[in-house]
Amino acid sequence: MNDIIERLVRPEIRALRAYHVPEAGGFVKLDAMENPYAWPEDFKAEWLETLRAVEPNRYPDPQGTELQQALRAAMEIPHEMGLLLGNGSDELIQMLAMTVAAPGRKVLAVEPGFVMYRMIGLFAGMDYVGVPLQAEDFSIDLPATLEAIEREQPALVYLAYPNNPTGNRFDADDMVRIIEAAPGLVIVDEAYAPFTDSSFMGLLGDWPNLLVMRTVSKMGLAGLRLGYLVGPRPWIEEIDKVRLPYNVNVLTQVSATFALRHKAVLDEQTHSIRAERVHLFEALARIPGIHAYPSEANFILVRMPAGTADSVFAGLKERRILIKNLNGAHPMLANCLRLTVGLPQENAALIEALADLVHG
Numbered sequence: 001m002n003d004i005i006e007r008l009v010r011p012e013i014r015a016l017r018a019y020h021v022p023e024a025g026g027f028v029k030l031d032a033m034e035n036p037y038a039w040p041e042d043f044k045a046e047w048l049e050t051l052r053a054v055e056p057n058r059y060p061d062p063q064g065t066e067l068q069q070a071l072r073a074a075m076e077i078p079h080e081m082g083l084l085l086g087n088g089s090d091e092l093i094q095m096l097a098m099t100v101a102a103p104g105r106k107v108l109a110v111e112p113g114f115v116m117y118r119m120i121g122l123f124a125g126m127d128y129v130g131v132p133l134q135a136e137d138f139s140i141d142l143p144a145t146l147e148a149i150e151r152e153q154p155a156l157v158y159l160a161y162p163n164n165p166t167g168n169r170f171d172a173d174d175m176v177r178i179i180e181a182a183p184g185l186v187i188v189d190e191a192y193a194p195f196t197d198s199s200f201m202g203l204l205g206d207w208p209n210l211l212v213m214r215t216v217s218k219m220g221l222a223g224l225r226l227g228y229l230v231g232p233r234p235w236i237e238e239i240d241k242v243r244l245p246y247n248v249n250v251l252t253q254v255s256a257t258f259a260l261r262h263k264a265v266l267d268e269q270t271h272s273i274r275a276e277r278v279h280l281f282e283a284l285a286r287i288p289g290i291h292a293y294p295s296e297a298n299f300i301l302v303r304m305p306a307g308t309a310d311s312v313f314a315g316l317k318e319r320r321i322l323i324k325n326l327n328g329a330h331p332m333l334a335n336c337l338r339l340t341v342g343l344p345q346e347n348a349a350l351i352e353a354l355a356d357l358v359h360g
């Protein structure tokens with residue numbers, strides 16, 4: 001069998017390992033940028049009532065018309081822009097790649113960044129170009145990025161705003177320079193929009209190659225798998241052609257529509273997360289030897305004393321606290337851990353354990 005696999009599976013796919021999600025049962029889960037707050041009971045009861053109307057024997061609305069209307073209203077999507085729904089924004093990244101992929105076509109992103117830009121580009125047969133951010137504060141290295149764009153002529157450029165896993169928000173003027181220099185599409189990925197006050201949504205239409213991508217995952221609906229892409233209608237119409245029919249299932253359509261119509265409940269939760277982020281950052285800053293990077297997302301990147309990240313990660317795991325170990329993920333992330341902002345008591349437990357593991 002191995003010889004057939006070697007003959008048929010592309011070498012770049014064989015070289016990969018499948019996306020690994022650690023077993024998290026019984027853990028304080030601070031690894032995946034989820035909203036930790038449960039839904040209030042009365043809210044949950046009302047939601048369950050709306051599910052009564054669902055007909056699981058029927059295919060869902062292929063366009064998700066009601067959900068699109070709810071999103072447009074809740075997210076202030078400019079009415080002249082097109083809107084495309086995906087099974088998570090991961091699926092939108094896949095659709096974008098499938099729309100433009102051809103031998104030699106390139107996808108460019110700044111690094112360290114969200115790994116799926118590179119992975120999905122690779123799945124679609126595109127070449128990937130990573131441009132390092134500036135080491136001291138993870139800001140964009142504008143001359144290097146513009147030079148790479150000029151040299152590589154990428155079909156797709158991704159800028160996460162704020163960035164994962166670094167948590168910072170790039171300079172908007174730098175982003176504009178990149179949009180103006182890019183020969184292809186620039187996708188501003190606003191996955192962490194609920195945790196910052198800045199957005200490119202209002203600038204859509206100023207440039208023909210700008211798209212804004214978002215997800216409902218981080219605002220509290222990660223289990224539903226829903227992402228959305230907004231941009232000039234001619235672009236959205238082309239990308240819609242590679243979308244699989246019925247890509248957003250009926251339970252997601254109904255549940256997300258319900259949640260978006262009651263967005264105040266989720267807004268209250270994301271505001272609490274923002275307030276907790278401040279407390280967590282201050283507490284981290286008080287632990288000698290740990291450097292916390294400023295964040296406009298729902299997580300904080302920390303650099304640990306040299307040589308300790310792996311053992312601290314393991315020590316937290318022993319205490320049933322799961323975070324993301326980024327040591328080894330990228331040269332600029334040596335000794336780094338990423339901590340999702342959790343409930344106040346979860347953050348307190350994390351801080352106590354970290355202080356103990358570093359200095360205990």
Ligand SMILES: Cc1ncc(COP(=O)(O)O)c(C=O)c1O
Nearest residue numbers: 088089090114160164191215217
């Ligand atoms: C920058 C960024 N974009 C997109 C995603 C994917 O989100 P979704 O859950 O919608 O697939 C993530 C998830 O971590 C992310 O960090």
